[in-house]
Amino acid sequence: MLKDVTLGQFFPGNSFLHKADPRIKLVVLVVYMVFVLLAQNALSLALVLGVTLALAFISRIRFSVVMRSLKPVIFILMFTGLINLFFTTGETPLVEWWIFKIYPEGILTAIFMMIRLVCLVAGSSLLLSYTTSPLALTDAIESLFGPLRKIGVPVHEFAMMMTIALRFIPTLIEETDKIISAQKARGADFEDGGLLKKAKALIPVLIPLFVSAFRRADELAEAMECRCYRGGEGRTKLKVMKSRGVDYLFLLLMIGLCVAVPFINHYLSFTLGVFAL
């Protein structure tokens, strides 16, 4: 049952996004977020939507999979939409009912807000979690935050912890499954009863799981020492991250888009103003 849970949503592939240097992808992601948040009006948002669709296209990940990334945020999406719909005021209300007034501006803001959120979530999934293996991501974080080591931040240790956590997730899931089965075979009941009873029923699963996790940690530490691990000092890497010219081009393009957005915002509001006149 627990085995069905997929952790880390990496979809191996061979697209441009998959091959790009993860460090640059991280930076691109930051720029992309600014880009999305800066977009203010129809034209700039259309651009944001276009860029996100382009990302989805070059990643060669199926569209349905991209849509699935929105599932966890559906509630926030609806909530933001409704808040904006009801609480944005304008000049003439379109509909009036009891204390609610809906203005055309409200509808527009709600739609804008939702597009922004959808692009933010889908775009970061495409740039990072779908196309970057967890290990590459860890390496990228270690490398990007490396300078922080000078002020005493244990960057390497955090990265190593992440690597080990990722390595042990499948092992611990399997173990949890086994312990649940073993306790069920001894008559444990995880389904019936109220919340308190259910929580209590978990004790026979959690204690063995913790005991085993600590034992594993101990043994792993010994094994790592035996393989001459003594921290990040002087450590080299089998896989060196390499950034190609196209990666930088990709970053430049994203920065360019980001810079262009305020102009588009301004230009379009101006033409709209002329149109309104």
Place this chain on the structure above:
Amino acid sequence: MSFIDIKNLTFFYEGSDLPVLNDVNLSFEKGSYTAVLGHNGSGKSTLAKLICGILQPSAGKITVAGLPTDDEESLWKLREKCGMIFQNPDNQLVAGVVEEDVAFAPENLGYKREVIRKRVDEALATVSMTEYAHHATSKLSGGQKQRIAIAGVLAMGPDCIIFDEATAMLDPTGRREIIAAMKKLNREKNITVITITHYMAEAIEADRVVVLDHGRILMDGTPREIFSEVEALKSVSLSVPQVTDLLHLLTKDGHPFPQGVLHTMEAAEELEKVLPKNTFVATAKEQKLREEKPAALEVKNVSVVYGEGTPFRKEALKDISVAFPKGEVIGIIGHTGSGKSTLATLLNGLRNPTSGEILLDGKNIRENPKEMRKIRSRVGLVFQYPEYQLFEETVRKDIAYGPGNMNLSEDEITRRVEDAARFCGLSEGDLRRSPFELSGGQKRRAAIAGVIAMEPEVLVLDEPAAGLDPKGREEIFDGLMAYKDRLGATLLLISHSMEEVAKYADRILVLNRGQVYLYGTVEEVFGQAEKLFDASLDLPQITKLFIELKKRSLCAETDVYTIGYAKKQLERMLEC
């Protein structure tokens, strides 16, 4: 000076005044291949950790390649020279991808990328795992994981590798893989191999065997010398290969044979010298009378399919039908992936069959889903390594967990806990202790007691003695047999050991690729040697000896599965 030099080594664990190792003097030459034998708790794993400098001696001195283990500076150099493979394959792999794990040590040593690449590729090639370089470590089999661990150590370029019970958690296939790898490393790469084990099959491959007992060296010699001392080995709860034992027993009863014979062929040759040819007597067979017993549990047309509708679709069981007669011991054998474990979880309703039904006393166990917990107390299931399910403050409370879920009176629970503890050889004092303070073998027995206390009428056990030393194994089986006899229970015993099945089972079920391959009495199943070999399964060594004797026309029958019966047969043949 030897490659590894151990002088007057004594070691105490913190807070204990009983030495784990007591004034040990030992040395290992470069390029040697040594097996260190000892029962659980003899101090053999501690010795390994001391050599690698994970632990520091309480007294005495250890040097490896001239480097002392107690010097912080040279310790890292020492670890580079002397690697270690641990018991649990899961707890020594660091990275999620094979080649990145193998690269871990050379990365730590700060080698250049090209050097790391070369070492990783060479190490993977040595253990024949090159094609798995980009696989996820979590998806590999136990034997493959251990081979990756070996590659990870090889990538450091060590002179010596210590295997600390590295095969204990593996199935027979995995064990063979690792033994082959050890031999290859020693013979072809001239690496000093020290293997710490209680598997005799592993020890006879070595050039030298050291036997430890209670922290002291008891014996030291070639495998032949060591295995000649059958009595001494048995007295420290170790066992010997079946043919060695057989020839020893015959010698003891006045038929002298050379001692320390380790292999089937060798034993057959020795017997050929003295047995008269073609004059075998037809012996009156001890025909066990077998009445037809009603089935305790019946599996009817059961199929199990995993991942239906996905590319990973797998048929774990294909339309199997078997009946398990009441009060018998049924051994279930088959290699990993044959469907044994799936079958076990079906029998108490932990898993649903995709089709077909399971009848307990003639009634479908899924008839009333609300009764499922009752079914689980009637069909007890002991998983592999059950000690990992212990969780209570005391052993007593832990054993009481199962019966406590059955709506029984306090008195009844207490009675059952005490009975179960007795069957499993746990004392009153043990019951008061925390399960986490117990030794490995005791933990295992406490966990089994936790299932027995529910007093199930059918007890399914998945390798109940895996990883224990010979004495620990025997204690567990004795308890289980006592339980079976007292309550008239049916025992289903999943096992990889043919010797074990031959000794305890009445019937054998052989599964192969999710189907019933053979099912019958021990005689019926072991009588079909060829078919077993086809399914890459083995026979007890003693049976193989008799097949060899028949080939040399020295005897007529090959239905010999236990040492006691073999000895009787041979004596009869020798005396006429």
